[in-house]
Every structure is written in C-alpha cells, then in structure tokens.
Amino acid sequence: xxxxxxxxVFNFFMKLVGLLSLALALIVLLSLILDLAIRGGGRIDMxxxxxxxxxxxxxxxxxxxxxxxxxxxxxxxxxxxxxxxxAALYLEEYSKQNHPMTKLIELNILNLSxxxxxxxxxxxxxxxxxxxxxxxxxxxxxxxxxxxxxPIVIVSTREALRSLPSNLKxxxxxxxxxxxxxxxxxxxxSAMGGIMTGVILALSRAIGETAxxxxxxALTYIAFLPQSIMDPFTVLPxxxxxxxxxxxxxxxxxxxxxxxVLLTLTLALNLIAILIRIRVRKSIKW
Amino acid sequence: xEYLFEKWFALCAYLSVFITxxxxxxxxxxxxxxxxxxxxxxxxxERQWTPMFSDAKFGIQPLLxxxxxxxxxxxxxxxxxxxxIAATLSEYVSQKTRQWVKPIIELLAGIPSVIFGYxxxxxxxxxxxxxxxDLPGFxxxxxxxxxxxxxxxxxxxxxxxxxxAVPGHLREASKALGATTFETIWKVILPSASSGIISACILGVSRAIGETMxxxxxxxxxxxxxxxxxxxxxxxxxxMVQVALGDLPHGSIGYQTVFVVGLTLLVITLFFNFLALRxxxxxxxxx
Numbered sequence: 001x002x003x004x005x006x007x008x009v010f011n012f013f014m015k016l017v018g019l020l021s022l023a024l025a026l027i028v029l030l031s032l033i034l035d036l037a038i039r040g041g042g043r044i045d046m047x048x049x050x051x052x053x054x055x056x057x058x059x060x061x062x063x064x065x066x067x068x069x070x071x072x073x074x075x076x077x078x079x080x081x082x083x084x085x086x087a088a089l090y091l092e093e094y095s096k097q098n099h100p101m102t103k104l105i106e107l108n109i110l111n112l113s114x115x116x117x118x119x120x121x122x123x124x125x126x127x128x129x130x131x132x133x134x135x136x137x138x139x140x141x142x143x144x145x146x147x148x149x150x151p152i153v154i155v156s157t158r159e160a161l162r163s164l165p166s167n168l169k170x171x172x173x174x175x176x177x178x179x180x181x182x183x184x185x186x187x188x189x190s191a192m193g194g195i196m197t198g199v200i201l202a203l204s205r206a207i208g209e210t211a212x213x214x215x216x217x218a219l220t221y222i223a224f225l226p227q228s229i230m231d232p233f234t235v236l237p238x239x240x241x242x243x244x245x246x247x248x249x250x251x252x253x254x255x256x257x258x259x260x261v262l263l264t265l266t267l268a269l270n271l272i273a274i275l276i277r278i279r280v281r282k283s284i285k286w
Numbered sequence: 287x288e289y290l291f292e293k294w295f296a297l298c299a300y301l302s303v304f305i306t307x308x309x310x311x312x313x314x315x316x317x318x319x320x321x322x323x324x325x326x327x328x329x330x331x332e333r334q335w336t337p338m339f340s341d342a343k344f345g346i347q348p349l350l351x352x353x354x355x356x357x358x359x360x361x362x363x364x365x366x367x368x369x370x371i372a373a374t375l376s377e378y379v380s381q382k383t384r385q386w387v388k389p390i391i392e393l394l395a396g397i398p399s400v401i402f403g404y405x406x407x408x409x410x411x412x413x414x415x416x417x418x419x420d421l422p423g424f425x426x427x428x429x430x431x432x433x434x435x436x437x438x439x440x441x442x443x444x445x446x447x448x449x450x451a452v453p454g455h456l457r458e459a460s461k462a463l464g465a466t467t468f469e470t471i472w473k474v475i476l477p478s479a480s481s482g483i484i485s486a487c488i489l490g491v492s493r494a495i496g497e498t499m500x501x502x503x504x505x506x507x508x509x510x511x512x513x514x515x516x517x518x519x520x521x522x523x524x525x526m527v528q529v530a531l532g533d534l535p536h537g538s539i540g541y542q543t544v545f546v547v548g549l550t551l552l553v554i555t556l557f558f559n560f561l562a563l564r565x566x567x568x569x570x571x572x573x
Contacts, residue, residue: 208398
C-alpha cells in the first residue's frame with residue numbers, strides 16, 4: 001500500500017470508530033430507558049396514581065409524590081419567573097456593559113450554574129430551615145429549587161431579549177416611550193417565546209432534583225396531602241429513591257414505574273421547550 | 287413607579303452575588319465549631335471518617351478518595367469517547383443527521399440523576415456481575431461507569447459547540463493541502479478547539495464530583511480508603527445524603543459534619559469552575 005492509501009484507510013477506520021461510538025452511546029442510553037419502560041410499565045395503572053405509599057409494595061402508589069412535585073413546581077415556576085426574568089431585564093437593559101459590577105454578576109451566574117445541587121440544599125438547610133424557621137416545607141423546597149435554576153432562566157431570557165432587532169426598540173424610544181414602557185409593550189411580549197423556553201427547561205431540571213430536597217429534610221414517607229405551603233411534602237424523585245433503597249425486588253418495580261413517570265414528565269417538558277423554540281424561530285418575520 | 291421597577295430588577299440581579307456569598311458564608315459559619323474541636327492535621331491526614339462512632343475519627347481522606355475514584359472512572363471513559371463523538375458529529379456525518387442527533391443527545395443530558403441511580407443499581411451492577419461475579423452490590427466501578435453515561439451527553443454537546451466554532455476556512459485550507467478528514471480533525475480542528483473542549487471536559491469533571499444520587503444509591507455508604515474500584519465506598523456527596531436522611535438537629539455533630547464536607551466540596555468545585563472559566567475566555571479570545 002502506498003502512503004496515501006494508508007492515510008485514506010486510516011481515515012476511513014477512524015470514521016468507522018467514531019460512528020460506532022456514537023451508535024453505541026445512543027444504543028446504551030436508549031436501552032437503559034427501554035429497560036425502565038419494560039420493568040415499570042406494567043406497574044402503572046390508575047391505582048398507582050391515586051394511592052399513597054404503603055408498606056405493601058403491590059398497593060403503594062405515588063399520590064403524595066406527584067401532588068408534591070406539582071405544588072413544588074408551581075412555587076418554583078412563580079419565583080423563578082419573578083426573579084429570573086427581572087434579573088435578566090436588569091443585566092440586558094439597565095446595567096452598564098463592562099461595568100465591573102455587571103461583570104461580577106455575570107461571572108457569578110456562570111459559577112452558580114456549575115455548582116453541585118447539594119450545596120444549594122446546604123444553603124437552604126442553614127438559611128431557610130434553621131434561620132427563617134420555615135422547616136422542611138413546600139415553600140422551602142420551592143425557594144431552594146428556584147435558586148438552583150435561576151441561572152438557566154437568566155441566561156435564556158437575556159438571549160431572547162438580545163435576539164430582538166434593535167431598530168424597533170429605537171423606534172419605541174423615538175416615539176417617546178420610556179425604557180419600562182418599551183420593555184412592557186414591545187420587548188417582553190416579543191421575547192415571550194424565548195423566555196418560556198428557558199422557564200420550561202429550568203422546570204425540567206428542577207423536577208428531577210433529589211439531593212437538595214433530601215438535604216433540607218424532605219420526608220420519604222408521606223401518607224397525606226399537604227394543606228398549605230408550610231406543610232411537609234415528598235416529591236417523585238425522593239419517592240423513587242426511597243423505593244430504590246429498599247432491599248425487596250417488588251419495591252424496585254415501583255421505583256421503575258415512578259422513574260418512568262418522572263422521565264416522561266422531564267422529556268415532555270423538554271419537548272415542549274423544543275417545540276416552542278421551533279415555533280418562535282418560524283414566526284419571526286421582521 | 288419606573289424607578290421602583292428598576293430598583294427591583296437590580297435587586298434580582300444582585301441576588302446571584304448574594305447567593306454565592308451566602309453559600310460560602312453559611313458553609314464556613316456552620317463548619318466553624320467543627321474546626322475548633324478537630325485539629326486540621328487530623329482532618330487532612332487521618333485515614334478514617336467515623337463521625338458517628340463513639341471513638342470518632344475525622345479524616346476527610348476516605349471520602350475524598352471515594353469521590354476521586356468515581357470521578358476518575360467516569361472521566362477516563364467519558365472524556366475520550368465524548369470528544370470522539372463530538373468530532374464525528376461535527377466532521378464526519380451529514381448536516382441532516384447532525385440536526386436530529388444533537389437534540390437527542392441534549393435530551394439525554396436532561397435525564398434526572400436519580401434515574402441514573404436506578405440504572406446503576408439495577409442494570410449496570412447486575413451486568414458487571416455477569417462478567418465479574420465477585421462484584422458486590424455496591425461498588426465504585428458501577429457508580430463511576432454509570433456516571434460516565436451521565437456526563438457523556440454534556441461533554442459531547444459542549445465539545446461539539448467548540449468544534450463548530452472553529453472557522454470554516456481552517457478546515458478548507460487543511461483539506462485543500464490534501465489532508466484527510468481525520469488528519470484535519472487531529473492536526474487542525476482539535477488544537478484550535480482545544481480551549482473549548484478542555485472547558486467542556488472540566489465542566490464534566492466538576493459535574494461528576496458534585497453528582498450525588500448515583501453515588502448515594504450505587505457506590506456504597508461506608509467511608510472506605512481504597513484504590514480498588516470493585517470495592518464499595520462512600521463519596522463526599524453520598525455521605526451528605528446519608529446523614530441528611532436521618533434526623534439532623536441543629537448544632538449536632540452530624541449537622542456540623544455535613545457542612546464541613548460541603549465546604550470541602552465547595553472549595554474543589556470552585557477550583558474546577560475557575561479553571562473552566564479560564565479556558566472558556568481563552569476560547570472566546572481566539573474566535
């Protein structure tokens with residue numbers, strides 16, 4: 001073989017190796033999901049959603065878990081939109097670019113987004129649970145998770161605002177609108193799609209978080225529904241963890257079923273975000 | 287009115303600085319009584335971590351070793367494969383294939399970690415036991431291997447972004463000189479994208495260090511100073527979960543140790559985040 005043939009063969013070989021690893025990685029991850037679906041799928045029926053956890057695996061359900069997850073997500077969504085969008089508006093529209101304080105905030109947001117989630121749990125344990133005496137309540141959980149996903153919402157809102165054409169903004173200013181009026185009547189409505197994408201992605205991250213909620217002391221066994229935001233709670237991932245840490249195989253089947261529900265919710269949220277993004281991209285006709 | 291809104295927006299933006307400061311301060315504050323009672327030399331050089339025993343020993347080493355081992359296993363597998371897949375996606379496959387494979391990979395990156403814990407315990411461990419029957423039910427190997435699946439999508443996605451950011455004319459120049467695609471990847475693209483790829487890998491490492499549920503479920507609960515991946519051993523994060531699952535009265539020794547381990551974890555992740563940021567800013571300067 002000549003040198004150039006050898007190089008071409010090697011190139012082909014590496015292409016094959018690359019494609020094989022790609023296929024293998026996808027197959028491994030997808031077959032893990034398939035395993036979850038097969039093991040857990042048979043366990044899912046109406047009773048599974050309407051029963052409290054039980055000592056008997058066959059009768060246990062996820063009622064308190066999914067209600068808890070729903071309530072925590074509502075609180076998280078409310079707080080995250082309120083604070084995250086506001087922070088993004090400030091950074092994008094009000095703050096002075098290249099001001100050292102702005103740089104510091106941006107650096108902080110990057111750093112926070114790569115912080116282990118369990119450290120947010122410790123923060124919440126120290127501040128919300130023990131200092132403000134909020135206990136291991138729905139409110140504490142919502143606060144903790146919204147701190148955790150804040151960077152996601154801030155970054156995506158800023159991107160959404162930045163992608164708007166600046167001539168319309170300038171037109172608004174030229175008509176005598178103030179900065180806030182411009183934001184309220186033009187920028188926020190136009191960037192809504194991008195902002196919602198960010199919020200939904202943030203929720204899809206928050207819905208699966210387990211460690212920070214265990215750290216604040218969320219209970220693993222709850223056989224009642226919370227009545228107020230100060231009540232103790234459990235969520236789907238914690239219920240899943242609880243079933244997983246029992247030795248009996250019947251509980252592992254429950255864990256698979258709860259995992260399947262959780263995974264479906266996460267993927268559904270992600271899909272909605274992707275669909276909104278595609279729609280937003282298509283609808284832009286300036 | 288306008289003024290009030292502006293102040294509110296500013297307050298929300300500064301909140302991020304407050305959060306970071308609060309995490310650092312609360313960890314130092316709550317660990318303070320511990321370091322008053324335990325000598326630093328014991329903390330760093332003692333090889334046992336038994337805070338709940340009557341003969342309590344407070345050496346962070348076994349927990350550090352657990353974290354080091356799982357992170358190492360995860361990265362040794364995920365980093366090379368991740369970069370290989372990123373390069374393949376970017377350079378070998380057609381634009382059309384990439385457009386549907388990349389979203390799938392990003393979707394996989396969003397799977398909750400507790401579900402990976404399930405995979406580790408009930409799929410990966412039995413699979414490994416099939417080849418190596420002596421493997422215990424909890425092991426560093428199984429947790430590390432599962433974690434590599436978990437950080438792989440992250441590394442692929444971020445590295446692929448970095449490779450895409452390499453200007454097209456470099457690619458074309460290399461091919462015009464007669465280089466094969468592989469030679470272009472190896473000699474032109476990877477060196478040009480190295481800052482971004484390294485930053486992606488460091489973020490993967492930092493994710494593996496802070497990962498909690500997989501190790502809490504599958505790596506074992508006992509602190510164990512070992513270099514053998516087939517043994518069970520607790521990591522820093524697994525220890526925190528284990529203690530937090532019990533009752534945690536404010537000021538008790540269990541409460542303090544959770545914060546001490548948290549502080550150690552914070553210092554390590556801050557170091558890696560700082561490294562990743564350095565490489566990231568270098569990438570931006572290049573492009």
